[in-house]
Amino acid sequence: xxxxxxxxxxxxxxxxxxxxxxxxxxxxxxxxxxxxxxxxxxxxxxxxxxxxxxxxxxxxxxxxxxxxxxxxxxxxxxxxxxxxxxxxxxxxxxxxxxxxxxxxxxxxxxxxxxxxxxxxxxxxxxxx
Amino acid sequence: xxxxxxxxxxxxxxxxxxxxxxxxxxxxxxxxxxxxxxxxxxxxxxxxxxxxxxxxxxxxxxxxxxxxxxxxxxxxxxxxxxxxxxxxxxxxxxxxxxxxxxxxxxxxxxxxxxxxxxxxxxxxxxxxxxxxxxxxxxxxxxxxxxxxxxxxxxxxxxxxxxxxxxxxxxxxxxxxxxxxxxxxxxxxxxxxxxxxxxxxxxxxxxxxxxxxxxxxxxxxxxxxxxxxxxxxxxxxxxxxxxxxxxxxxxxxxxxxxxxxxxxxxxxxxxxxxxxxxxxxxxxxxxxxxxxxxxxxxxxxxxxxxxxxxxxxxxxxxxxxxxxxxxxxxxxxxxxxxxxxxxxxxxxxxxxxxxxxxxxxxxxxxxxxxxxxxxxxxxxxxxxxxxxxxxxxxxxxxxxxxxxxxxxxxxxxxxxxxxxxxxxxxxxxxxxxxxxxxxxxxxxxxxxxxxxxxxxxxxxxxxxxxxxxxxxxxxxxxxxxxxxxxxxxxxxxxxxxxxxxxxxxxxxxxxxx
Numbered sequence: 001x002x003x004x005x006x007x008x009x010x011x012x013x014x015x016x017x018x019x020x021x022x023x024x025x026x027x028x029x030x031x032x033x034x035x036x037x038x039x040x041x042x043x044x045x046x047x048x049x050x051x052x053x054x055x056x057x058x059x060x061x062x063x064x065x066x067x068x069x070x071x072x073x074x075x076x077x078x079x080x081x082x083x084x085x086x087x088x089x090x091x092x093x094x095x096x097x098x099x100x101x102x103x104x105x106x107x108x109x110x111x112x113x114x115x116x117x118x119x120x121x122x123x124x125x126x127x128x
Numbered sequence: 129x130x131x132x133x134x135x136x137x138x139x140x141x142x143x144x145x146x147x148x149x150x151x152x153x154x155x156x157x158x159x160x161x162x163x164x165x166x167x168x169x170x171x172x173x174x175x176x177x178x179x180x181x182x183x184x185x186x187x188x189x190x191x192x193x194x195x196x197x198x199x200x201x202x203x204x205x206x207x208x209x210x211x212x213x214x215x216x217x218x219x220x221x222x223x224x225x226x227x228x229x230x231x232x233x234x235x236x237x238x239x240x241x242x243x244x245x246x247x248x249x250x251x252x253x254x255x256x257x258x259x260x261x262x263x264x265x266x267x268x269x270x271x272x273x274x275x276x277x278x279x280x281x282x283x284x285x286x287x288x289x290x291x292x293x294x295x296x297x298x299x300x301x302x303x304x305x306x307x308x309x310x311x312x313x314x315x316x317x318x319x320x321x322x323x324x325x326x327x328x329x330x331x332x333x334x335x336x337x338x339x340x341x342x343x344x345x346x347x348x349x350x351x352x353x354x355x356x357x358x359x360x361x362x363x364x365x366x367x368x369x370x371x372x373x374x375x376x377x378x379x380x381x382x383x384x385x386x387x388x389x390x391x392x393x394x395x396x397x398x399x400x401x402x403x404x405x406x407x408x409x410x411x412x413x414x415x416x417x418x419x420x421x422x423x424x425x426x427x428x429x430x431x432x433x434x435x436x437x438x439x440x441x442x443x444x445x446x447x448x449x450x451x452x453x454x455x456x457x458x459x460x461x462x463x464x465x466x467x468x469x470x471x472x473x474x475x476x477x478x479x480x481x482x483x484x485x486x487x488x489x490x491x492x493x494x495x496x497x498x499x500x501x502x503x504x505x506x507x508x509x510x511x512x513x514x515x516x517x518x519x520x521x522x523x524x525x526x527x528x529x530x531x532x533x534x535x536x537x538x539x540x541x542x543x544x545x546x547x548x549x550x551x552x553x554x555x556x557x558x559x560x561x562x563x564x565x566x567x568x569x570x571x572x573x574x575x576x577x578x579x580x581x582x583x584x585x586x587x588x589x590x591x592x593x594x595x596x597x598x599x600x601x602x603x604x605x606x607x608x609x610x611x612x613x614x615x616x617x618x619x620x621x622x623x624x625x626x627x628x629x630x631x632x633x634x635x636x637x638x639x640x
Contacts, residue, residue, distance in 0.1 A: 080180070080393050080405055081476040084309045086458070087317035087468035096458070100476035118310040120182065120395035120403070 001051065002110060005042045006064040007035065016061045024054040031091055031110055043068075043110055070111030070126050072104045078123035085115035085124060130416040136337075139173045139413050140495045148173040150411075150489045152482040153326050153423055160424030169420035174489055174496065177328040178345070178409040178481030181321050181473030182395060184307065185287035185358065186404040187223040188243055188384055191279040192254060194218055195271075200264035201256040205229060206242045206273075213256075217264055221284075224394075224404035238402025241394035243283070246275045247347075247387050281384035283347065287357035289408050291329035291376040292432065295320035295455060295469075297447055297462065300438035305399035309472050311437055315447070315462050318434055319470045323478035324427040324452030328410035329378070331423045333370045337412055339499025344380070345409035345485045347392035350494060351382025353410075355503075362508040369422060372431040372449070374510075376503065380408065391481065405474070409481040411489060413496050427452035434462070440602055442512060520636065522603060522617055522628060523596040530626050532557050533567055535584050539575045542567060542583060553627060555616040556587050561623045563616060565589045593618050594628050604633045 021028050026048030033042045046054060059065055072093065081102045085094050093108035094115060104115075104124065115124050142148040149172050151159060156175045160168045190211065192201070200217040203210065208228045211220035226239035245252060256269040275281055297318045298304045298311035305311075309319045324330070332338050342353040357377030364371045391407030414420050430452045435444040450460055456475070459466045488494035533542050533554040542554060546569055556565040565587035575586040592610050594603045594617045607615065607630050614629035 080395075080474050082180075082182075082405070082474045083471035084319065085470070087319065087470035088310055088312065092468075096471075096475075100471070100474070100479070114310075118398050120309075120397055120405070121393055122396075 001047070001055075001067055002031070002043070002045045003065050003067040005044060005058065006066065007040045007042070008062060008064075009037065009039045011062045014061065016058065016063060020054055020057060024048065024050040024057065026051060026054050068111055069128055070109065071106050071128075072109040072111070072115070072124065072126050074102065074104050075123045075125070078121045080121055080123070082120060084118060084120055088114045088118055090114070130418040133169055133416050134173070134413075135415065136413050136496050136498045142173055143489055143492055143495055146490075146492060148489060150174045150176060150486045152479065152486060153177045153331050153412075153425075154479065154482070156420075156423045157325055157426045160420060161426075165417045165421040165424065168424070169414055169417045172414045172420065174486075175331060175412045175414060175423040176409055176482045176485040176489070177323075177326055177331050177412065178407070178478040178483075178485065179289060179323040179327050179473060180391070180405060180407045180477030180481060181323070182307070182397065182403040183285060183288045183406040184225050184401075184403045186243075186283070186285040186406055187221055187239065188246075189280065189282045189284055190220050190222060192218045192220070192256075192273060193277075193279050195266060195269060197266050198264045199256060199258045199266035199269055200261055201258055201269075203257040205255040206252050207237065207245065208233065208253075209237070209239050209242050211239075225401050227401060235396050235399070235401050238394070238396070240402045240404035241396075243384070243404060244389060244392065244394035246281060247384055247392060248389050249275060275385055283351070283380070283382045283384050283387070284354070285357075285380045285404075285406065287359055287377045288380050288406055289328050289357070289378045289410075290322070290374055291327075291333070292371045292373060292430070293321045294373055294433040294435045294444075294446075295450070296437045297434055297467070298438045299436045299447075304437055305397070306437050307397050307400050307403065308437065309470060310398060315465070315467055317468050317470060318455070318460055318462070319472045320432060320452070320455045321472045322430075322432065322452065323473055323475060324430055324456065325425055326475075326478045326482055328408060329376045330370050330425060330430055332410075332412050332419070333366070333376075333422060334505045335376065335503040336419060336422075336505075337415065337499070337502075338378075338410060339502035341497055341500035342410065343494070343497045344411070345391075345407070345481055345488075345494075346380055346382035346387070347384075347407050348388030348390060348484075349382055349386035350488075351380055351408075353378050353499070353503075354381045355379045356508075359510050360504070360508055361510045362504060362506050367431045368425060368429040370425060370430055373433055378408075378503075380406075391477070407477060407481050409485040411485060411494070411496055427456060434460070440605075520600045521596070522594050522598050522600060523625075525600065525626075525628055525632055525636070530624070532561070532624065533583060533587075534558075535564060537583050539572060539581055539583060539586070543569075543572045543576075546572065551627075553614045553616075553629075555591075555624045555627065556583060557624050563591060563593065563618055563622055563624050566591045566616060591616060595619075596625060600628075600633060600636060603628060607633065 029045040031043040093105045211222040213220045224240040260267045296308035364375045393405040434447045567587040571586040
């Protein structure tokens, strides 16, 4: 799953993430992070068999969890495979295939909408 | 001079006989690399090229037919997009970049979208206005048309198929929306627009076979080159025979009634405007060894400049030079950082077009032409437009006494200084007059309301600035875009030299 984690200032210094990995044997990927002494936000992707327990642990420790359920979709009829979106994607979820077909990877997408706002033919959409 | 090995007439005979050997420009690169240009010239008859890019200088002549009673249309709107009607009674020219007259739609549905809708066979609302004459009494019309119902729809594009085009990046700290697509701040991406080794005019860089009357692939049908395009240049820097920047262009013509939406699309560059994606492909007859060599050019051998669109001037600074092989790899190094690239023109469609053209020739459906006149290959440069009125730079503005604040100043003192001088902004500077931030009367009010005493807590640290050498028009746009009322002027050492306000600029613009 992908989720935004919101940290309050009081828990910024706690080693929650390392405990999470240690205790629940999950794979953890930080996609974006913006942590300051005033708190912070982190976009993560986690997977593993104990994912549910891991989420419960984070919530117990005071992290607010906001799962991302957005999916990116390409309208095959509208898309002209120009590739204007490729370099705008912050997580490399849009890549050209060997034959330059623009391919979007739902699992990588974080729903930032940068591509949708910049598509010349309005062929790419982010949906809940 | 190179010996002529075959003629267009001979090639056409082979096409008719089904014996012509046709390859795409990408295939030709590999063939010449393997067998050499001489053998390739003997074996290959035609090389096909292709491109599918945003070409703003495109449009169509439409003839709507006469109504009863008749009307001499002086203004026409197609789905709300105005077409130029200063022609005979029912002729109009619809330009690809014309925005919608409904401001709520604006750039989202413009001339290029009407062109696509026409080609798709969709119904279009036609609104026409006229002043009425004895022979054309009607003064207004509102009806529906389709591509089939009107007499002619002839695409005539004054400037297509740029021979090469610089890539774009953006050094400023804000996102820019340009005709080269969305450019992320701090050189966060690069967009390039040429099809590289497949691009038509890079395969015949001295126009030895291309000219007025050349039959080509245009938007899914057979169209023609009707001459050189506008902004045509030949006197440019070249490497491996091909220009490193913009040079040759083409004026193209084709019958919209035969076009297919697979190869032509309306589009909108966000916050820039509508534009037409045009699919064009040109066949190049391999008449001699030199043409075999030219059409064998590879992405590695084509240089492309990367320029900084952060400078909104005619000449933009060159960040670096690259070749299309590097650009197409997906990342390019700029100042030591790996930056992602975007093609902007469809590389996939470009190849599709080159293959489609090859298929037509293979089937004997498309014959080559000898141009009536070749395109000029020397003596042409692009002239700039000089603005007669001298350009006013920021440093030319009459500055008033420079009033500043320092980080240690008390809020009350800053407020007093603002009131005494009737100003709303104060640049905050260090001892060396270097800019640290800006404080507005609103910030001061905010400080008082929230009981804050330190200037550094309320000032804005991320300041939008004006540089002394920038034209005032550029600053007017910056003020407008950022919805601010004034900004500090700084010199090359980041020292504050004054303030320029929206009032200063409107006084200047209103004053002449």
